[in-house]
Every structure is written in structure tokens, then in C-alpha cells.
Amino acid sequence: xxxETEHAEPTxxxxxxxxxxxxxxxxxxxxxxxxxxxxxxxxxxLTYYVDFFKDHFPILLLTLIPMMIIKxxxxxxxxxxxxxxxxxxxxxxxxxxxxxxxxYMIVLNIFHVFKHS
Amino acid sequence: MSDVAxxxxxKPGEHGWTQTGVSNEKLGMxxxxxxxxxxxxxxxxxxxLYKGTALKGPKPHDxxxxxxxxxxxxxxxxxxxxxxxxxxxIQRGDHQRCRVWLATTALLGATFISGQVYEFxxxxxxxxxxTTNTAASSFYTLTGFHGVHVSLGIVMLMSLFxxxxxxxxxxxxxxxxxxxxxxxxxxxxxWILIFTVVYLIx
Numbered sequence: 001x002x003x004e005t006e007h008a009e010p011t012x013x014x015x016x017x018x019x020x021x022x023x024x025x026x027x028x029x030x031x032x033x034x035x036x037x038x039x040x041x042x043x044x045x046l047t048y049y050v051d052f053f054k055d056h057f058p059i060l061l062l063t064l065i066p067m068m069i070i071k072x073x074x075x076x077x078x079x080x081x082x083x084x085x086x087x088x089x090x091x092x093x094x095x096x097x098x099x100x101x102x103x104y105m106i107v108l109n110i111f112h113v114f115k116h117s
Numbered sequence: 118m119s120d121v122a123x124x125x126x127x128k129p130g131e132h133g134w135t136q137t138g139v140s141n142e143k144l145g146m147x148x149x150x151x152x153x154x155x156x157x158x159x160x161x162x163x164x165x166l167y168k169g170t171a172l173k174g175p176k177p178h179d180x181x182x183x184x185x186x187x188x189x190x191x192x193x194x195x196x197x198x199x200x201x202x203x204x205x206x207i208q209r210g211d212h213q214r215c216r217v218w219l220a221t222t223a224l225l226g227a228t229f230i231s232g233q234v235y236e237f238x239x240x241x242x243x244x245x246x247x248t249t250n251t252a253a254s255s256f257y258t259l260t261g262f263h264g265v266h267v268s269l270g271i272v273m274l275m276s277l278f279x280x281x282x283x284x285x286x287x288x289x290x291x292x293x294x295x296x297x298x299x300x301x302x303x304x305x306x307x308w309i310l311i312f313t314v315v316y317l318i319x
Binding site: 024026027030031033034037038041044045047048054057060061064065067068071072075076078079080081086088089092093095096097099100101103104107108111113 | 137138139143144147148150151152153154155157158159161162165166183184187190191194195197198200201202205295298299302303305306309310312313314317318319
């Protein structure tokens with residue numbers, strides 16, 4: 001009886017772990033992600049030195065904002081493991097981001113911040 | 118093999134079992150970070166509201182040293198990489214490497230804070246104090262709050278380092294490193310927003 005239990009447990013554990021295995025990136029992949037982030041940061045800084053962007057503010061915004069969002073998403077997805085972890089964490093964090101974005105967009109709009117810029 | 122972290126969910130009655138199926142401590146940290154989005158959202162919005170309203174004294178935008186702040190941003194970004202490498206090391210049971218990466222992360226964080234202190238000092242010397250104008254007040258409040266978060270992160274990292282040195286951070290407690298890591302990465306993503314919205318967008 002005891003022998004059966006000993007045999008049953010590892011099999012169950014393997015099946016269980018296969019269902020819940022979370023594959024995280026390797027160390028070399030983390031370094032690669034950091035290189036990508038550094039590259040995007042370099043591109044962001046470059047916009048400061050290019051005269052074209054000083055004369056075309058909407059294009060500057062359309063260049064910088066997506067790069068900022070991509071960097072944010074990469075750190076959250078890979079370094080914070082949101083891509084691999086339980087969906088509950090993702091929902092909690094995204095709720096905070098969405099709530100903050102909606103609330104403060106309304107506030108800034110009330111004060112005509114976007115019209116001035 | 119080291120690339121895959123196998124996680125066994127505990128059953129009811131077992132140690133570590135929770136009703137949600139996830140660690141309460143980790144969920145607590147995510148809820149805290151979700152609420153922090155509102156705090157920093159408020160501070161960034163306040164800066165956006167006041168940045169063009171300075172009636173006297175220099176505005177923050179007149180004094181920014183973009184090359185210097187870019188290096189600071191790069192340093193903080195790289196600290197996120199060293200933090201995740203510390204977590205990866207402790208999950209493998211490599212305590213020596215974990216300590217090295219934790220100390221490196223704290224050192225990079227301290228470098229960032231030193232840069233911020235230098236920046237604030239040079240701004241004050243240029244005539245932009247905390248109460249010079251509303252733009253300056255909102256700038257110092259936003260970046261100062263972020264700096265306090267980084268400083269708290271450094272304290273947490275050094276605590277983990279000391280725990281590890283004393284043998285009080287076994288591989289089974291790797292979640293503690295993960296939770297501190299989540300806080301550290303959040304501080305990094307907030308700086309990603311601040312760097313673009315405050316420094317790069319005129």
C-alpha cells in the first residue's frame with residue numbers, strides 16, 4: 001500500500017507540474033532584452049538632437065510615446081514576469097494603469113492641457 | 118533546465134495554500150503597485166499642468182541636462198536587468214551570484230540617486246529652488262517622490278543582501294527576492310514615463 005503511494009505521488013506531481021510550469025527567459029535572454037531597452041532609450045535620446053523633431057512637435061509625440069509604451073511593456077512583461085505569471089496579477093496591475101490613465105486624462109482635459117500643447 | 122522554473126501549487130490545508138491560488142504576498146505587492154500607478158499618475162499630471170506656468174525664475178526645461186539624465190536613465194534600466202538576474206540566480210540556488218547581482222543592483226540604484234542629488238543641487242545653484250515657481254515645485258515633488266522610492270528599494274536590496282550573507286535567504290524563499298524585484302522594476306517603469314514625459318517632451 002505504502003509502495004503504491006510512493007509510486008503514485010511522483011507521477012501525479014509530474015503531471016501537476018507540467019500543467020503549471022512557467023517558462024521564464026534564460027539569463028542570456030534577459031541580457032538581450034536589456035540591450036533592446038538600451039537601444040530604444042538611445043533612439044529616444046536621439047530625438048532630442050534631431051532638429052526635425054523640434055520643428056514638428058506632433059511627430060515628436062508620435063515617435064516618443066510609442067517607444068515609451070514599448071519600453072514599459074517589455075519591462076512589465078519580461079522583467080516583472082507578467083507574461084508568464086498568473087493572469088490575476090496582470091489584471092490587478094492593468095486595472096491600476098487604466099484607472100490612472102482615465103482619471104488623469106479627464107483632469108488634464110478639464111484644465112485644457114492638451115489644447116495649450 | 119535552468120530556463121524553466123517548475124512551480125507546484127499547494128493543495129488546501131498545505132503550507133502556502135491560498136484561496137486565489139496565488140501567493141498572498143505577491144498579490145499584495147501587485148495591488149500596491151496598482152495603487153502606485155494612481156500616485157505617480159497624479160504627480161505626472163500635476164507636472165504637466167504646471168510646467169508652463171512659471172511666472173518668475175527659470176523653468177525646469179531651461180535647465181535640463183539631457184545627456185546627463187540619459188546616462189542616469191540607462192543606469193536605472195540596467196539595474197532592472199541585474200535585479201532579474203539576481204532572482205534567476207536564487208531560483209537556481211546560486212547564492213553567490215545572487216548576492217553579486219543584488220549588490221550590483223543596489224550600487225546602480227545608488228548611482229542613480231547620486232545623479233539626482235547632483236541634478237537638484239545644480240538646479241538650485243542655477244536659481245530654481247523648490248518654491249521658485251509652480252513648475253519647479255511640481256518637478257521636485259515628482260522626481261523627489263521617485264527618488265524616495267528608489268532609496269527605499271536600495272534599503273530593501275541591502276536587507277536581502279545581508280539576509281543572504283547570514284544564510285537567511287534559502288532557495289525556497291526566492292519569492293521574497295521576486296517581490297522586492299517587482300517593486301524595483303516598477304520604480305524603473307515609472308522612470309521610463311518620467312524620462313519621456315518630463316525630460317524629452319518640451
